[in-house]
Amino acid sequence: MQRLGWLLVAVWALAACDSGPVTDYPPAPAPEALRAHGEEFRQQVVEVTDGVYVAIGFGIANAIMIEGDDGIIIVDTLESLDIAREVMALFRVITDKPVHALIYTHSHPDHILGAAAFVEPGQAVEVIAHETLARNAQQVMSVLQPIITRRSMFMYGNWLNAEERTNVGIGPFVALRPDSQVQMLPPTLTFSDRLELDIAGVQLVLEHAPGETDDHLFVWLPERGVLMPGDNIYKAFPNLYTLRGTSYRDPRAWADSLDRMRQLQASFLVPSHGQPVAGQSAVAEALTVYRDGIRYVYDQTVRLMNAGLTADDIAARLRLPPHLASSPWLQGFYGRPDWSARSIYQGLLGWYDSNPTHLNPLPPADRAQRVISLAGGDTALMSTIEEALAAEDFAWVLELTDHLLRVFPAHTGARDARISALRALAAAESNPNARHYYLTTADELAGRYRVPDRLVEPDPAMLASLPLDTFFAGLEVALDGEAAWDLHQRVAFEFPDLGQAYTLEVRRGVTERLPGVHTEADIHVRVDSLAFKQLLAGQRSPALALAVDFDFQRGGRLGLARFLRLFGADLEAE
Numbered sequence: 269m270q271r272l273g274w275l276l277v278a279v280w281a282l283a284a285c286d287s288g289p290v291t292d293y294p295p296a297p298a299p300e301a302l303r304a305h306g307e308e309f310r311q312q313v314v315e316v317t318d319g320v321y322v323a324i325g326f327g328i329a330n331a332i333m334i335e336g337d338d339g340i341i342i343v344d345t346l347e348s349l350d351i352a353r354e355v356m357a358l359f360r361v362i363t364d365k366p367v368h369a370l371i372y373t374h375s376h377p378d379h380i381l382g383a384a385a386f387v388e389p390g391q392a393v394e395v396i397a398h399e400t401l402a403r404n405a406q407q408v409m410s411v412l413q414p415i416i417t418r419r420s421m422f423m424y425g426n427w428l429n430a431e432e433r434t435n436v437g438i439g440p441f442v443a444l445r446p447d448s449q450v451q452m453l454p455p456t457l458t459f460s461d462r463l464e465l466d467i468a469g470v471q472l473v474l475e476h477a478p479g480e481t482d483d484h485l486f487v488w489l490p491e492r493g494v495l496m497p498g499d500n501i502y503k504a505f506p507n508l509y510t511l512r513g514t515s516y517r518d519p520r521a522w523a524d525s526l527d528r529m530r531q532l533q534a535s536f537l538v539p540s541h542g543q544p545v546a547g548q549s550a551v552a553e554a555l556t557v558y559r560d561g562i563r564y565v566y567d568q569t570v571r572l573m574n575a576g577l578t579a580d581d582i583a584a585r586l587r588l589p590p591h592l593a594s595s596p597w598l599q600g601f602y603g604r605p606d607w608s609a610r611s612i613y614q615g616l617l618g619w620y621d622s623n624p625t626h627l628n629p630l631p632p633a634d635r636a637q638r639v640i641s642l643a644g645g646d647t648a649l650m651s652t653i654e655e656a657l658a659a660e661d662f663a664w665v666l667e668l669t670d671h672l673l674r675v676f677p678a679h680t681g682a683r684d685a686r687i688s689a690l691r692a693l694a695a696a697e698s699n700p701n702a703r704h705y706y707l708t709t710a711d712e713l714a715g716r717y718r719v720p721d722r723l724v725e726p727d728p729a730m731l732a733s734l735p736l737d738t739f740f741a742g743l744e745v746a747l748d749g750e751a752a753w754d755l756h757q758r759v760a761f762e763f764p765d766l767g768q769a770y771t772l773e774v775r776r777g778v779t780e781r782l783p784g785v786h787t788e789a790d791i792h793v794r795v796d797s798l799a800f801k802q803l804l805a806g807q808r809s810p811a812l813a814l815a816v817d818f819d820f821q822r823g824g825r826l827g828l829a830r831f832l833r834l835f836g837a838d839l840e841a842e
Contacts, residue, residue, distance in 0.1 A: 293714075296691050296707060298434040299698040305601050306435040308503055308542045313358050316536050316544045319470075320494050321362060323355040328424075328439030329378040330540050331386075332496060333359045334489070336468025339368035343487055343496050344540050345383040348448040348724075352382025368468045369394040370453065373498030373540055374481040375404040377450075378442070384451035384729070394467070398476055398483040399458040406738045411745050412513070414721035419512040421719045425704030432707055437602035437700045438502045438541035444724060451730040477525035480507065480517060486529060493535030495551070500525055501558045502541040504602035508562065509611030511701045516615035519566035519608070526559040554597055561598045564588060565605050569612040578621040579613035600699045636671040646676060653685050665689035687714055731801040736763065739804050740770060740781055746835045749777040758782075759831055760789035762821075763797040774834065791823030791831065 311325035319335040331352070332343040340363060346352045367387055372380050372395070387393050408416055424442045425433040436442065444450075457463075463474040473488040479500035487496035500522065508517050530552060537545040537554060545551050565586065572582045583606040592598055620626065630638070643649040649672055656664045669686040672679055687710045694706035712719055726734075752774050762769040762785055771786035772779065785792060799817040802808045808817070810832065814825045 293687075293691060293710075295429065295431045296695045296703075298432070298703070299696065301599075302434050302601065302698045302700060302703070305437070305504075305599075306440065309435060309440040311440070313355075313362075314544060316538055316546070317492060317494060320489070320492065320536070320538065321359065322538050322544055323358060324543065325440050326355050327351045327378065327443035328436055328441065328541070329376075330538075330542070331355050331382075332538055332540070333362070334470055334472075335363055335365065336368070336470040339365050339468035341369045341371065341467055341470065341472070342367060342386045343371045344373055344379040344498070345370060345381070345386055347378040347381050347442060348444050348450050349382050349385045350445075350448050351443040352385030356386050365468070367391070367393050369396055371474070371485075371487060372397040372401055372455070373487070373496065374398075374484040375401045375408070376481065376499065377405075377408065378439075379498070379540060380405065380452045381450035383453040387453065393453075394457050395453045395455045396457045396459075396463070396465075396474065397455040398485050399460055400483040401455060401458070402735075404481060404483045405452070406735075406741055407515075411741050413742065416512055418719055418721040422705045422708045423511045423701050425700070425708055427711065427717055427719065428704060428707055432694075433700075433704065435700060436704075437504050438499075446724065448724050449727055449730070450724060451727070451733060454733060454735075475528065477528065478518065479522035479525045482515075484525070486525070488532055488534070490532075494538060495529055495532055495534035495536065496538045496540070497526075497529055498540050500529075501537070501554065501597070502539050502602065503543070503597055503599075505598045505600050505604060506558065506562060506608075507603040508565070508608035509603065511607075511705060516611065518615070519562045519612065523559045523562045523566070526555050526562070530555045530559070557592065557595045557597050561588060561592050561595070564592060565608050566612060569609045570616070573613060573617065576622075578623070579610045580621075582609045582613065583607075602699070602701065604699060604702075633674055636674040639671045640675055646672060646679070650679075650681050650685075653682065657685050657688060660692065662689040662692050666693075683713055686710075726805060728798060728802075731805060732798055734801065736766070736768060736770070736797060736800075739801055740772065742804065743772065743835055744779045744781065747774065747777075747779050748834050748836075752777045752834050755834075757831060758786050758789040758791075759823075759828065760785040760792040761800065762792065762794045763800065764794055766797050768797075774831070789822065791828050792821040793823075793828065794819040794821060 309325040313321055313323045315321050321333045323331045327346050327348070329344060329346055331346050334341040334343065340359070346355065370383055370386060370393060383395070421427065424436050426442060433441065459474065461476050465472045465474070470489065471491050473490060474485050475488070477484050477486045477497070477500055484498055484500060486498060486500065506522070508519055533548055534551050535546070535548050537551040545554055568586060569582055572585065577585070586605050586609045587593070588598065588605055629635070640646055640649050643652060649668060653665055653668045653672070656668065665685055666689055669682045672682040673686065676682065690706045690710035694703045697703040697706065708719065711717060753776055756775050758771050758773045760769060760771040769785045771782040771784065771789050773782060773786070795818050799808065799813065803810060803813045803817070814829060818825070818828065
């Protein structure tokens with residue numbers, strides 16, 4: 269059983285684990301179009317117009333500096349303190365004016381986790397965001413952290429060498445390493461729909477603009493004609509669906525947000541990924557093409573849904589019209605129309621495709637066994653796989669090896685055929701997300717490494733900055749429900765340093781968090797909030813923490829140890 273260390277706050281990183289000798293494969297070549305796309309992210313600081321600068325290519329995202337009369341404003345803060353410090357040093361070559369405010373365009377980690385590097389210790393600055401940003405960040409940082417981390421590693425190709433990775437579609441790479449530090453600063457000023465501000469003599473308009481996230485905003489400088497759209501436009505087809513996983517991204521809301529940006533008639537467009545755009549006509553063209561691409565995919569997907577087609581049918585059929593398909597703003601270097609169609613279908617209708625076969629399908633292992641039997645046994649199926657591989661029918665190889673490896677996980681022939689097919693598909697794939705998934709899956713299958721579901725260690729300052737709610741939200745979804753079917757127990761956690769308390773109740777497999785110390789709590793402990801967070805982040809031994817950090821007001825260590833085991837704490841190994 270894993271320790272409580274499943275709860276960690278960073279979702280991307282770079283590391284590897286040695287698993288002994290493995291087959292050495294030559295690097296999978298990247299399509300020339302993907303290599304050429306990397307020029308978009310050449311490392312530089314660009315002066316967009318007077319007083320507006322953007323740092324490109326230092327990580328996956330950009331950081332933007334707005335210079336005012338007596339201070340500066342930073343829009344988006346990159347994915348780690350390491351690169352944020354590097355960018356801030358370059359901004360300091362331009363001006364030594366103090367930072368007056370940070371603005372988060374949305375909650376994705378590459379826009380918020382380097383925040384502390386732009387602020388001097390002890391300096392008070394306004395941190396501005398949409399009112400839902402903190403809640404959405406919590407979803408990624410605790411509730412879905414393990415699965416989002418692991419899938420992000422596949423999607424961004426963090427373990428791949430630079431030649432195979434090339435770029436990640438909207439940036440050169442994800443700038444996180446095992447020793448990276450991260451620290452988001454919590455918002456101090458939030459808003460719902462629209463916020464007008466004067467900061468350091470700069471007139472700013474912030475508007476809620478749902479698109480890639482529901483908490484998205486854009487920044488408009490009316491006096492300078494500068495629009496900062498965050499991730500609602502970048503030079504690639506939009507990720508209406510992302511392979512790392514996401515809640516539904518409403519294409520209609522995204523297109524509506526772009527329409528409101530078009531009405532501004534901006535002279536400069538400064539996205540949070542890639543190069544800025546100058547000139548009213550060029551900005552208008554980019555925004556219009558992007559909006560039209562999104563609406564076309566949405567409208568045509570719904571039309572075909574209403575005609576009775578399934579998600580698979582629509583994905584195979586949907587194509588952009590030639591004038592959109594040829595636009596440099598809609599090339600498939602990040603999202604793709606077929607992935608988007610599947611997401612729209614699921615978002616609007618859910619998983620069921622109206623085929624009764626899928627109401628109560630066979631379990632995957634049962635289905636795989638029956639397919640193998642239908643093929644004449646594993647030897648006959650392996651022969652078919654080898655024929656498909658020789659014919660370069662690589663997608664069919666993947667489907668067939670799915671079945672064989674599910675029933676016979678150690679089948680060497682199926683494994684090797686699958687690895688070969690994955691690498692061949694990667695070599696022909698110009699979408700880096702798909703390419704990286706192929707290559708990383710092949711490498712993991714070959715035993716080169718095991719992609720983990722947790723990596724970067726948060727320092728005490730980062731842990732202290734996260735609200736307790738984030739940690740309890742993670743605990744609630746970590747409960748082994750079946751193991752708790754016969755349990756009804758309340759454990760009260762009191763945090764004297766914060767003046768806060770919660771009672772976590774497990775009621776026959778279901779959790780409920782109650783405010784304060786419940787009078788009927790079976791166990792009542794007092795603990796410093798940082799020690800509690802370090803326990804959940806895997807930075808303190810559970811057995812030692814129970815002996816030293818927890819002050820028991822009711823109940824005992826053995827009872828709390830049993831309770832914590834239900835959430836993944838491995839106390840028996842201590």
